Amino acid sequence: MAIPVQARSGNVGDRTWAWVTAIFGGLLLVVAGLILLELGRVAAPAWSHIGIVKFLFSSDWDPVQEKFGALPFIYGTLVTSAVALAIALPVSVGLALFLSEMGPRSLRTPVAYAIEVLAAIPSVIYGLWGLFVMVPWLRSPVEPFLAKTLGFLPFFQGPPIGLGYLAAGVILALMILPTVASVTIEVLKTVPPALKEGALALGATRWESIRIAVLPYARPGIIGASLLGLGRALGETMAVTMVIGNSPEIHASLFAPGYTLPAVIANEFAEATGDVHVGALAALGLVLFGITLILNAIARILVEAVARGPRGARA
Numbered sequence: 001m002a003i004p005v006q007a008r009s010g011n012v013g014d015r016t017w018a019w020v021t022a023i024f025g026g027l028l029l030v031v032a033g034l035i036l037l038e039l040g041r042v043a044a045p046a047w048s049h050i051g052i053v054k055f056l057f058s059s060d061w062d063p064v065q066e067k068f069g070a071l072p073f074i075y076g077t078l079v080t081s082a083v084a085l086a087i088a089l090p091v092s093v094g095l096a097l098f099l100s101e102m103g104p105r106s107l108r109t110p111v112a113y114a115i116e117v118l119a120a121i122p123s124v125i126y127g128l129w130g131l132f133v134m135v136p137w138l139r140s141p142v143e144p145f146l147a148k149t150l151g152f153l154p155f156f157q158g159p160p161i162g163l164g165y166l167a168a169g170v171i172l173a174l175m176i177l178p179t180v181a182s183v184t185i186e187v188l189k190t191v192p193p194a195l196k197e198g199a200l201a202l203g204a205t206r207w208e209s210i211r212i213a214v215l216p217y218a219r220p221g222i223i224g225a226s227l228l229g230l231g232r233a234l235g236e237t238m239a240v241t242m243v244i245g246n247s248p249e250i251h252a253s254l255f256a257p258g259y260t261l262p263a264v265i266a267n268e269f270a271e272a273t274g275d276v277h278v279g280a281l282a283a284l285g286l287v288l289f290g291i292t293l294i295l296n297a298i299a300r301i302l303v304e305a306v307a308r309g310p311r312g313a314r315a
Contacts, residue, residue: 039286046279055283061248061264063272068280070287072248076165076258077288080240081233083169083254084176089226091173092180100188101210119178127242130171135162135243138170143255158253163245166254171239176229183228187221188214227299231292237262261288 046055050068058069095115099108143160150156191214199209215222245257246267261284272278 036286036289039282039289042282043279043286045275046277046283049276050280055280056287059248059250063268063274063277066274066276068276068283070261070280070284072250073259073261073264073284074287075250076168076244077234077260077262077291079165079254079258080168080172080244080260081230083165084172084233085226085230087170087173088177088180088229089222092177092184092225092229093222095177095181096184096188097210097214100185101214102206115178115181118174119182123175123236123239124242126171126175127239130167130239130243134170135167138162138167147255154252155254158251158255160255161245161257163243164253164255164257165244165251168240168244168258168260169254171243172233172236175236175239176233179232180225180229183225184218184222187218187225190221191217224299227295231295231299234292234295235262235288237266241266261285 046068049066050058055068056070056074058067059071060067060069061072062068095111099112103111139160139162143156143162143166146156147158147160195213195217196209199213200206204212240260241263244260244263246259246263247257248259248264249256251258265281265284265288269278269281272281
């Protein structure tokens with residue numbers, strides 16, 4: 001592993017510190033690599049028995065007959081995460097703008113504290129609240145209202161049972177809201193005051209200065225914050241398991257029950273007996289790892305983009 005020229009030419013303490021930090025950074029890569037290798041080793045019987053393409057694009061999940069298809073779980077994971085992001089992103093941006101631009105100082109501290117409390121609540125508590133409070137609320141009156149007003153869309157058709165993609169999406173929205181809001185607040189703090197002052201000097205109102213100066217500058221960072229929240233939503237297990245219905249089927253309606261990758265792994269791993277079944281669950285873990293890795297890489301790129309600022313902004 002290469003050490004910077006400055007570290008090589010420095011004193012013994014600098015060189016030692018550079019090597020220590022480099023080792024720590026390399027250990028993270030080693031751990032990630034070991035996780036991938038172990039998951040690949042355990043998943044090998046499933047890959048050889050089913051085939052990678054059939055596993056990824058098949059909808060059958062029958063452990064008794066050793067038929068395993070990951071598509072319903074991939075679909076459920078992506079749908080619930082998309083619903084969560086669609087709900088959490090506008091609320092998080094609004095909270096961030098309130099705390100950094102619009103809100104009175106007397107309310108900023110209580111609201112910021114409430115966001116921190118949401119981040120500290122265990123996922124099982126979210127699941128219990130969702131099961132006993134939110135699911136009955138969705139069953140009546142929310143889902144009947146959505147079916148009545150938006151029933152012409154396939155997303156809002158079917159019986160209002162409460163459990164399903166919509167319930168899981170709402171729970172995930174509450175869980176990722178603190179992450180998205182906190183990162184968005186830090187991004188908004190990087191906006192140069194000169195941009196807002198220039199907009200106000202040209203006659204813009206406070207909202208117009210936010211719309212034409214603040215939000216365009218912070219857009220890459222807001223996108224990065226949303227992807228970080230999406231990464232957490234993809235991997236959430238307990239709360240989603242309690243409210244999604246755990247049905248390995250694909251439905252267009254958000255009212256229908258479904259399944260996610262983390263939920264099926266948590267539910268079936270302790271009961272899996274055959275090598276193929278265990279391998280299929282490990283293969284689901286690999287799929288989830290890959291999706292999360294891609295999203296984190298995209299988020300990293302966007303965070304670096306907001307650190308540089310838009311083209312010409314620092315000229």
